[in-house]
Amino acid sequence: MADINQVISLGIGTPAGIPEFLTFGLQIGAEATINVSYTQFTLTANAAEINTPVPFEFPTVSGFNVDWILDPLDKIYFTTLDSETPISTWAKSGNTVSLNATPVQLDRYAIRPELQIESGDMAFKVSNRYGVKKYALSRVSGSWYEAGQIEVATATFTLTTYQATIA
Amino acid sequence: MAAGDIVFFDDVSSWGDFLDGWAGTDDIKIAIIDNTTTPAATDANPVLANYTQVTTAGTYSVTSIGTWAAIWSQSVGTGTMDSVTNPSWAADALNDTDAYWAIGYNDTQTGDPCIFFVDLGGPYDMTAGTLSITWNDAGIATQTKA
Numbered sequence: 001m002a003d004i005n006q007v008i009s010l011g012i013g014t015p016a017g018i019p020e021f022l023t024f025g026l027q028i029g030a031e032a033t034i035n036v037s038y039t040q041f042t043l044t045a046n047a048a049e050i051n052t053p054v055p056f057e058f059p060t061v062s063g064f065n066v067d068w069i070l071d072p073l074d075k076i077y078f079t080t081l082d083s084e085t086p087i088s089t090w091a092k093s094g095n096t097v098s099l100n101a102t103p104v105q106l107d108r109y110a111i112r113p114e115l116q117i118e119s120g121d122m123a124f125k126v127s128n129r130y131g132v133k134k135y136a137l138s139r140v141s142g143s144w145y146e147a148g149q150i151e152v153a154t155a156t157f158t159l160t161t162y163q164a165t166i167a
Numbered sequence: 168m169a170a171g172d173i174v175f176f177d178d179v180s181s182w183g184d185f186l187d188g189w190a191g192t193d194d195i196k197i198a199i200i201d202n203t204t205t206p207a208a209t210d211a212n213p214v215l216a217n218y219t220q221v222t223t224a225g226t227y228s229v230t231s232i233g234t235w236a237a238i239w240s241q242s243v244g245t246g247t248m249d250s251v252t253n254p255s256w257a258a259d260a261l262n263d264t265d266a267y268w269a270i271g272y273n274d275t276q277t278g279d280p281c282i283f284f285v286d287l288g289g290p291y292d293m294t295a296g297t298l299s300i301t302w303n304d305a306g307i308a309t310q311t312k313a
Contacts, residue, residue: 090185092177094208097310157246157310161173162303166287 097157170288173307174206176213179282191236193275195282196229197254197300199293202267206284215272215279221293225259229274238307249306255299262293269300271307283307 091098168174179185200206203219210217221227232238232250239248254269256262267289272281291298 092175092179094177157312159175159308159310161175161283161308162305163169163171164173164285164303164307165301166170166285166291167297167299167301 092159095159095161097159099157168286170286172286173283174208174286175283175308176206176210176281177208178211178213179280185280185282189235189273189276191234193235193273194231195233195235195238195250196231196272196274198229198270198272199227199256199266199287199298200268200270201263201265202289206268206270206281210281213281215270215281218268218270218281221263221266222261225261225263225293226257227259227262227293230254230256231274232271235273245312246310247306248308250302253299253301255297256293258294258296258298260294264290264292264294266291266293266298 089100091100198215198218199221200218201221204217206213206218220229230252232252232254238250239246241247266287268287269285270281271283271285272279285300287298287300
């Protein structure tokens with residue numbers, strides 16, 4: 001089996017090479033767990049990089065804080081090469097406003113899926129058919145070629161109104 | 168409710184359009200309504216036409232409080248709605264005498280979806296004195312990550 005680092009480099013470097021992507025996916029399927037070195041990708045830090053796919057598998061982060069940050073105007077998308085689908089919806093009840101995200105089920109041969117968030121950081125977990133679950137903190141993720149599911153936590157906000165003066 | 172209390176509708180285009188879908192150039196306006204229909208936070212699909220505005224025979228007309236981009240902003244974890252425009256209507260003998268609520272709505276989006284309403288402590292007699300709404304120094308509302 002090719003070294004996983006080589007495979008990842010091949011996948012990112014040849015975005016038109018779909019057969020390579022599929023090969024990559026099958027190789028992932030042969031592995032129980034793949035840990036990609038943290039230094040192989042960059043957690044995007046600005047809006048200009050938000051559409052840059054990065055490997056989907058993140059290493060387990062010790063002490064990871066799932067109490068992630070979302071800003072009130074955030075929205076979450078799940079995209080592939082062919083489509084872009086919002087997976088988040090807002091709801092309000094009383095003074096509680098919630099951002100709910102629908103879990104995304106990936107096909108085995110899903111090509112370059114990405115989870116995007118317009119701004120802010122977010123956390124999500126991913127599981128595949130082997131039951132592997134990982135938590136990640138990122139603005140964007142992608143390059144996942146195995147069946148699995150992405151689950152995004154729900155964010156809750158409190159709405160506060162301020163009394164106006166009537167005269 | 169007390170005069171000056173502000174209540175947001177639950178169904179502001181299901182909040183998704185409100186937070187994600189409105190353009191920054193959308194014009195947000197204030198309308199004054201009577202008590203023909205009492206607004207409630209739970210009103211489904213609240214649009215301006217569901218409520219009865221006071222007469223425009225005198226000084227009243229809907230008033231812009233700014234574009235969506237101007238009144239809604241966010242920093243990390245907190246969104247704020249505020250306006251530098253405090254709407255005001257001078258007294259006039261031709262005005263109505265039964266103003267009850269002010270309604271904030273999006274005048275650009277189809278159907279004029281309503282965002283919130285303000286209790287005027289009605290009936291407010293718009294023939295007897297100026298009706299003015301002065302927003303709180305803290306703004307109209309904030310949305311903070313719980």
